[in-house]
Amino acid sequence: MNARLRRIVTSAMALSLAVPLAACGEEQTDAGAGEKTIGLLLPENKAARYENFDYRIISRRIATLCLECELDYRNAKSAVDTQKMQFEGLVKKGVKVIILDPVDAQAAKSWVNSAAKKGVKVIAYDRLAEGDVAAYVSYDNESVGRLQGQGIATALGSQASTANVVMMNGSPTDPNAPSFKKGAHGVLDRKVQKIVSENDIPDWSPAEAKKKMTEVINALGPEGFDAVYSANDGMAGGIAEALKSAGIRNVPLGGQDAELPALQRIIRGTQSFTIYKEVRPEAETAAEIAFRLLEGKSIKSLTSTTADSASKSGIPAKLFSAEIVTRKNLKDTVVQDGVVRVDLLCTKDLATACKSLDLN
CATH class of the missing domain: 3.40.50.2300 (Response regulator)
Structure with a gap:
């Protein structure tokens, strides 16, 4: 378009x-x-x-x-x-x-x-x-999962083949969640060394995702994983809080839905990507x-x-x-499509980062 x-x-x-x-x-x-x-x-x-x-x-x-x-x-x-x-x-x-x-x-x-x-x-x-x-209207959810898996692999770069990844999947009652999981596994099982922890999160709860991520950090230690797959942005928010509380930085984290807080985390550098489904x-x-x-x-x-x-x-x-959104194409996707206004996206604490991405 x-x-x-x-x-x-x-x-x-x-x-x-x-x-x-x-x-x-x-x-x-x-x-x-x-x-x-x-x-x-x-x-x-x-x-x-x-x-x-x-x-x-x-x-x-x-x-x-x-x-x-x-x-x-x-x-x-x-x-x-x-x-x-x-x-x-x-x-x-x-x-x-x-x-x-x-x-x-x-x-x-x-x-x-x-x-x-x-x-x-x-x-x-x-x-x-x-x-x-009588009919079904949605996105190709397995393809969305593949995009998420590829997003993690791309964020890991040359370290992907030796990386350990944590997976936080969607709600067991949501029929889309297994498709996202299947698609993501289809990529990650080939691209990374190992899935070291995997959980399904009831009701896509950010609080539960934060709790589970804290448990993973306590069990594996801050060096026990290299990236975190999150099935959506809400859970990614909880996961990002758990990582921050543990003092863990620069760990690739992906989500889905292109929500405003997630887009701001992408600008800030605490989330690597999201999936944009118009x-x-x-x-x-x-x-x-x-x-x-x-x-x-x-x-x-x-x-x-x-x-x-x-x-x-x-x-x-x-x-x-769907399509993947990172810092590189944020302006040409969700901003250009009017999903989010720049004045709401670029708060005062993000002014310098937004300027570097030509978001003004």
Whole structure:
């Protein structure tokens, strides 16, 4: 995407912040009330992206496609039972299309299957829910893991072949986490000497990642590892705190999601890279698929591939590609795309480092 088009996209995204489309009021019981409603269920609010980008972009796109449509948005705040109630509430209301990013993909299977029997079309968003889903929109998550693994190997440079690496993987309930792990192992198992410690972190918890990293440091010693793979930026923040507390510096650390604190750590030098997954195309595609399903139209042109879950094969899917962000290309990726404003990124303590990266 060229710079001019990115600026246009960014402007459109900014406009979306003012769209008051979602109906987040009390649950309705009138089955006919949901005929022109699309449900949107997001999993948590710890990661900044869901509230600030996914929800707002989906809102804007649906409003553009269908003036009379309503978006009923709920956030589960990491609670499976809450999301179950939200999902069942939408079905009871009569909503026929639901965009679902599951807290726990396996737990969602029974809800999705029950809804499908009632004619409800469920679009698995970002994470592939189990059950009879109608479509899936996400990123190629194994490819993302490979990018992360390569990021660690590149940061280690000529020392990679003799390096010991610690791996902090994502939540066991997130179906994307095993794909990230598989992709990362596909690179690291060939490029580095050894994975000396590996943990799956429940709920992608930064606090738990910090705790586990502290345990690793105590067990292996500050010289017992050469790099740390973190499945996302939130956990990388906790890991960076543990490294700092132990007085450990210049250890390559990678993440994912291009969150503001992570980008600032990259500028500061305490995080080596992050993975940038542009939310706009993912969110807009999910919105358009939802609208077409609501109207009974084909989604074939929007789903260029298929995906398989443990419970269903051949799910129509759209999988986007991600890119790695380091100090070298930060300006030409997340800054140029408008993901982060330079005035927010370059705080006073980072002024000199930002100037050296031509961020002004």
